[in-house]
Amino acid sequence: MVLRVIDGDTIEVRGDGQVVPKDRVARVRLLEIDTPEQGACFADDATARTATLLPPGSRARAERDTQLVDRYDRYLLYLWNEQGTFVNESLVRSGHAEATLYPPNDKYWSRISGAENTARQDSAGLWSACPDASIKSPTPSETPATDTPAHPNLPDGPPAGIPDVDCSDLSGPVWVGPDDPHRLDNDGDGIGCDAN
Template identity: 40%
Template structure:
């Protein structure tokens, strides 16, 4: 049962009497925390509308059960039999984010994204919509953003967020630094020290 929605692709649910945070497999919605991205609020509102507190859902897991943050990784099935991960992509609220080995429904999600893009739905209607994300390299269990490119124009990562230490001089723009910062665990974690004042925004001096 749904307890609350954190953002477009993350929610908290009751599982066996305890609260678990769930990250939807195979999808990525624009951010609403820290640096708000275009269409992020709309995606979050849609998920909150469909998955209101008390909504009964069914969770299906894939090969990797959790990501490196301890979140459950799952496909969410609705009472009417629809796969919510697929609904998000088909309606243009999320972009495909494929990270092996959790690829059970990659063909369905790919087809849903193609349909959304061709119809110009949601984030695909944005003027700066980028090409669909390519399958990202597995940098560890979970739905990470490393190697992906947002439909809203977030830069692809040049550096491995789990690799050598980086500082603000390594990035050309604040947006690039922010994408790296979030992929490395920000704002909850900042192993590279890019957010000195702890406000969730990395390398604020960059253009």
Template identity: 40%
Template sequence: MLKLIKVLLVLILIGWIISLNTQPNQKLERVEIESGGELAHVTYVIDGDTIKVELDGEVETVRYIGIDTPEPYREGEPECFSKEATSANTELVQGKIVRLVKDKEDRDRYGRLLRYVYVDEVFVNEVLVRDGFAEVMNIKPNTAHSAEFKKLENIARAGEIGVWGACSKGDNKNSQDKAVRQ
């Protein structure tokens, strides 16, 4: 019994030490990790495809590459399914350490970092398309995952998953119109 208590105390101590090393307010240095990309801490979810992260002690805005979600702040009225897309993104990334992977371009015309986003091994951009929260938005030259995203979008559309089942065609903007805004 005493041995069991000692083991439990050691495990609790190890857990406490690990938690000290992963506090959300710690400054993350820009670190290239083995499978590519940089680690950052998500400090705020703006909408379904845009987040704020702490990277190198600075706050950066990150725009997800290859996808577009309904806009919650567009011309007075939020687009259909924008709240759900923002909530899904929040659930996936808020407060977490993410891996940001660049394609060809570093930033868009608004100065936002353009990145594919991963939480552990979960590919966030892909999940948002697969689950019907986002549609594909190809903007060259950042198209490394375009074919995968398009297949997933077609499945979501056919199954009327997410935005594809919840919103009438008039409520959704097509990808070409959105690409012009990018």
């Protein structure tokens, strides 16, 4: 059962014993998608859309892929709501999320990445609402040359290549530097998840 929506790609559930152990309260990170981080363009819209698809109190059918739980103890899942809508794909197709691959979990990649192609062509959701049509961080070659801030006495942020991490998954501010693979730094100072 869905207990609450944390953000566009993360919810909290109570397990029914099928994938998540019975009665266990767990965070679920939707696989193969990424929604804008809180405070970023279209983040509130993405969270609201997820809440519409998976309202608290509703039931969802879950399917796992190769990796079930990440290092943040989140279940990595594909979800279908009570109406049979494939939520991961629906969020991408409506432009509320981008297709994002985190191997080895790739079971529905062609379907979800195809949904992104459709959303981009239709200028759906974030593809028309946000000045930078991609919520992904720029590559180093696209990043403007600026002075890199000094590394403060903070823990390093999560590395790239793991399922996307949101500030709600971390215990406090982290050093992300200029790369910021999970877009945790809203003000560009190299520190993610600070109060800004």
